[in-house]
Amino acid sequence: MTRLARGGLVDRSVTLSFSFDGRPMEGHPGDTLASALLANGVRVVGHSVGFGRPRGVFSAGPEEPNALIRVGADPMLAATTVELYDGLEAWSLRGKGRVDLDAHDDRRCDKGYLHCDVLVVGGGPAGLAAALGAGAAGARVILVDDQPRLGGDLLNSRVRLDGAPALDWVALVRARLRSMADVRVFSRTTAIGYYDHNYVVAVERRPRGERLWHLRAGRVVLATGAHERSLAFPGNDRPGVMLASAARTYANRYGVRPGRRAVVFACADSGYEAARDLLAAGVEIAAVVDPRPRGLALDGVEVLAGQVVTGTTADAGGLLTGVLAGDRSFEADLLAVAGGWNPAVHLFSQSQGRTGFDEDLQAFVPRASAQGERSAGACAGRYGTPEAIEDGYTAGHQAATPMSEGGGSRVPESEGDSSRVPEGGFHVPVSDEPAPRPPAALWLVEQGSGDHSFADLHRDVTVADLARAAGTGMRSVEHVKRYTTAGTGADQGKTSGAVVVGVMSALLGAAPGQVGTTTYRPPYTPVSFATLAGRDRGTLSDPVRTTAPHASHVARGAVFEDVGQWKRPRYFPREGETMEQAVLRECHAARTAVAAMDASTLGKIDIRGADAGEFLDRIYTNMYSTLRVGSCRYGVMCTADGMVFDDGTTARLADDHYLMTTTTGNAAPVLDWLEEWRQTEWPDLDVSFTSVTDHWATVAVAGPHAREIIQVVAPGALDLAFMTYAGTDVLGVPGRVFRISFSGELAYEVNVPWWYGRSLWDTVLDLGAVPYGTETMHVLRAEKGFAIVGQETDGTVTPQDLGMSWLVSKRKPDFVGKRSHTRPDTARADRKHLVGLLTDDPAAFVEEGAQLVLRMYVGGDAPVPMLGHVTSSYPSAALGRSFSLAMARDVAVGDRLVAVSGETSVPVTVVEPVFYDPGNTRRDGRQAMPAFSGVMGECRRRSPAEAYAARFAAAGSERVRLREVPFERMWEVRGSDPGTGLRLGPDWWLVTGDVQAGESWVDVSGQRTVLELTGPGALDILITGCPIDLHPSVFPGHAQTLLGKTTVLLEKIPDGYRIYVRSSFASYVSEWLLSATEG
């Protein structure tokens, strides 16, 4: 054992058991896995990725290139960053990890969003002082630090401040920070990325799983310290070769003696500090080798000034046994290398700040900031504890009181203003550190072939490799990085970057500043995918939208398909049925009796205003201003390039009131589209749009016997003519019935407010309608030759291509897309157009996506002219055979083609694209009806969150309570201020409750479900998914924003928040909230 009897920050009164490669070992709280391994005498922690050379612990921090181990489900971690815990099982690696797919990972990762005036990264002397300076000025401050306890390098040193241990000063500052209400300190939290507009992402390591913090700061103070560097010399990778700062850290902080007898390679004065600390820990120092002309005196230790380490010796196992310095040889099991310091400019560079090479420090330092950021202390090249403290305090204070106004988040600090004396009477302590001399400008000891002089320990890149790269003519470090892989390992070049630059500069005879660095990219340390995913896994990985009858579909055994975020029943198999059997049966029911489909997912947009008709005329290709009140019309809308964008039926409910339906997938894009044209091109038009997609549940009832259902559920709609509409009671509830058909059969689309949707659906099925899904819907429409946007169209298809010239108005002066229909490309004759296809063999079947070619080319040489492709293909119950739709050019009815898909070629013949009832004789269905003798179903109002009531109650605690707010009427109001309700936009309000509705208010009572989150922990839950600043001093009381992955309206109430969520997202948000309450 090499644990010292006393000293350090480990708790020797508690013993933790762990294992390494199956060997039982012991350590203490306060240990890292690396310090515990060293304390147990483990010198070889793994083997290198390329050469399989034995490697030992090299550093004491996140820059570790050697000590990479597997812990449980984590395939590769740096042992220097893993806090020891009881029962830890670690396994050595050869350079790279391997994901164990069977490993059980029960971590519960999460994320969180926080905002602050000043973010301080780093809890060392500069960062602590910065937080103090900013906090004292009254700013909202967040400090993140990657260590379990604050102090930074003071944890690793024996520096005294004002004559007392430095950690006394740390404790004092920590106490002051704790007393500040708006200062939050996150330990064990590594800032991994610095993005635009002062957006910093940090990973907090919690025992139950990491939390990914998204931090938005007004100003950022980087106090990330510096990394010691090594240099390239033969045998610099032996177990026993270690950074001098690491050797000192193991002795001072962990009470571990990293070797018995050491040589210190002191290119910088920090080597002497390490030598003193090692001596104090009982390590014999054989010699200090200092390349600079003059060494420093060190009690009883031989100092070889003007000398370099020229090699190492090892035993049969590769362990360090000796150090060579010219003609001298020293027995040693530890070589502590102090190569100089590199300011940790990683985050600064990620923020797009520009670095420059400092000749005094022989290192790259921050020069020009690109954002509202300032580096302080060692990361700015300002070494020395009092200097860092003073610099940090000034930086924090300035960040809290920015002098320049109106610059947003990207006001660069002027350079060189750090010499100001900190304000506010802050006392900068005095330290006992000697002032450091400039380090040696040494990166490479040229000795031997360079085959065993390592530049990148993790990637096994040697000086010889770099020389080969230079020899091929490479001059850019970016090229060298890609050629040699130096800097691409787990430590991302933290220990190798400077060495590579230095060696390249020596090889090329150029100054390091001219060679430059490679780009620093996030993440600063490796981040697991589990951390990035957080709780967005499994059912929460993407919002699932469900319709009102969803539970009924599930109970009926529906097979679902994803349409956008919706779950739609694809078909309803009966016992033992295949999909084809089920679909044929469903189609048969719709063609011969009556069938029903849940069509609630169709987009529904309430359009109002004196200019609503004019607006629709400009958006659709056909006329709407002339549509009679009470009538419906099918329409197609195009984008400006003339291509079909969406289609659907729009009804005129009153002179100034229309209801538009869109395809399921395009509901949101179409609403955005309408808003874009109104706001940006035609602001003078009096028209407004309100989504009512989640307010109305829709059941399509189709088939010759459809009237038998309608006479029960909506008797007021019984006499509707084709393409007309009636506002009428549905099961006793005010509803809407449209007589429109997407199948060619007699059909109705019956609408009730969302909360009654399940009752309507269940009643329709109880009355004998056969449920059908999207697959049957597709077959029925294809038999009639109706195109589906997104199936027959792909953004390159005009209405004319679909054979819909009849739908394109010649009389209107304009509509969006019209001008493009006369462009030469859209007007040419040889465009692909919609055709029908029948296989020569009725039993044959053509795959969707099959390519159409002329028969003469089959078996011939390529290239073969491609005439088009099959867009839809189904077996048909009505036709007793298969049939297809296709988009093809230069073909006419009667042409005989081949449909080629993979290895199969199916002979087909071109036909008209209407396969069933071309004369439209079926759409009026069966007139004669049997007398109704059944019982009308109960129409019950069910909340979309009804099923969650018990789980909400069970999830309640002293911290947080969850419930659904009972049903209330809701309206959306556009235009003028109703004088009540929540303002959602410049001329948009939501009014809730028992009020007298205005005439133009849109009833959206079913559109949203209101959940209530209360209790002292409510805010902590919301910040795990809501990106806006919810701080009471900032949050305006209500806001539309994101929660998890969906839009919500958030309203502050006395004890918490109300969350208004679209009804189809109610399940998703309920699950999300329940998962959040699990902590």
Next chain:
Amino acid sequence: MMLIECPHCGPRDENEFRYGGQAGVSYRPEDTSDEEWAGYVFLRDNPKGWFHERWFHVHGCRTWFSVERHTLTHEIRKAP
């Protein structure tokens, strides 16, 4: 993640918005040559530097607005 100032809601994260491309490109279908029309439909500026562009606050107040953004630094300032 850029921070974009919505004129109605204030500063919000970029992912609350939908990008609307170049601002100030008006819809003028009448009396345009095929070439001019193709310019409206297909061609947009793509400068390195300040760019006048549109954003739509799709997850908030649903307002379209314009800002100037520097395409190299992502600095955002109010459109003149």
